[in-house]
Amino acid sequence: xxxxxxxxxxxxxxxxxxxxxxxxxxxxxxxxxxxxxxxxxxxxxxxxxxxxxxxxxxxxxxxxxxxxxxxxxxxxxxxxxxxxxxxxxxxxxxxxxxxxxxxxxxxxxxxxx
Amino acid sequence: xxxxxxxxxxxxxxxxxxxxxxxxxxxxxxxxxxxxxxxxxxxxxxxxxxxxxxxxxxxxxxxxxxxxxxxxxxxxxxxxxxxxxxxxxxxxxxxxxxxxxxxxxxxxxxxxx
Numbered sequence: 001x002x003x004x005x006x007x008x009x010x011x012x013x014x015x016x017x018x019x020x021x022x023x024x025x026x027x028x029x030x031x032x033x034x035x036x037x038x039x040x041x042x043x044x045x046x047x048x049x050x051x052x053x054x055x056x057x058x059x060x061x062x063x064x065x066x067x068x069x070x071x072x073x074x075x076x077x078x079x080x081x082x083x084x085x086x087x088x089x090x091x092x093x094x095x096x097x098x099x100x101x102x103x104x105x106x107x108x109x110x111x112x113x
Numbered sequence: 114x115x116x117x118x119x120x121x122x123x124x125x126x127x128x129x130x131x132x133x134x135x136x137x138x139x140x141x142x143x144x145x146x147x148x149x150x151x152x153x154x155x156x157x158x159x160x161x162x163x164x165x166x167x168x169x170x171x172x173x174x175x176x177x178x179x180x181x182x183x184x185x186x187x188x189x190x191x192x193x194x195x196x197x198x199x200x201x202x203x204x205x206x207x208x209x210x211x212x213x214x215x216x217x218x219x220x221x222x223x224x225x226x
Contacts, residue, residue, distance in 0.1 A: 034214045043203050043217030105156030
């Protein structure tokens with residue numbers, strides 16, 4: 001059973017517009033959530049995170065929103081740039097799991113000029 | 114600063130041959146270490162993790178094994194590769210007892226032919 005779900009395998013957005021990537025989770029014990037960005041043939045790189053005590057965290061063009069009641073988080077990229085084209089992975093963890101991350105299957109974002 | 118090294122970058126191996134992928138971390142001590150695999154369309158699958166020398170936890174029973182002979186060295190092995198072992202293998206580390214995100218290595222593309 002998938003505990004972290006990214007239901008959209010791909011997303012295409014025009015440069016300058018907003019990209020919204022969604023992630024749902026099922027385990028109510030998760031209390032820390034992260035987004036990673038991955039280019040082909042490279043390891044994922046950490047992008048932004050949010051603790052369950054917050055509902056929003058912002059870092060430059062990237063904002064993560066957390067809706068605990070809906071067990072849903074989203075990553076907003078504004079404005080989107082062609083260099084943002086990559087696969088984005090949502091991940092979740094809880095203190096009781098050694099901090100091990102559970103990843104979604106990823107969403108491939110394509111930002112078109 | 115901490116760095117993670119993973120090699121080789123690419124590997125083509127025949128079915129039935131052995132496998133050894135190595136990962137080392139520098140600039141930290143007692144890291145949590147992880148092996149993930151990214152297979153086509155399947156996201157990031159946790160294979161093994163280790164919280165200390167000689168301590169290996171397996172998440173997915175399969176044809177692979179892992180070992181941690183030294184504090185900052187993590188090895189992924191197989192005695193006989195299967196076609197289904199093909200994929201992109203990623204090593205990662207994080208400080209122990211924290212909820213910090215992982216730092217990933219650059220990955221190894223394994224093709225079993």
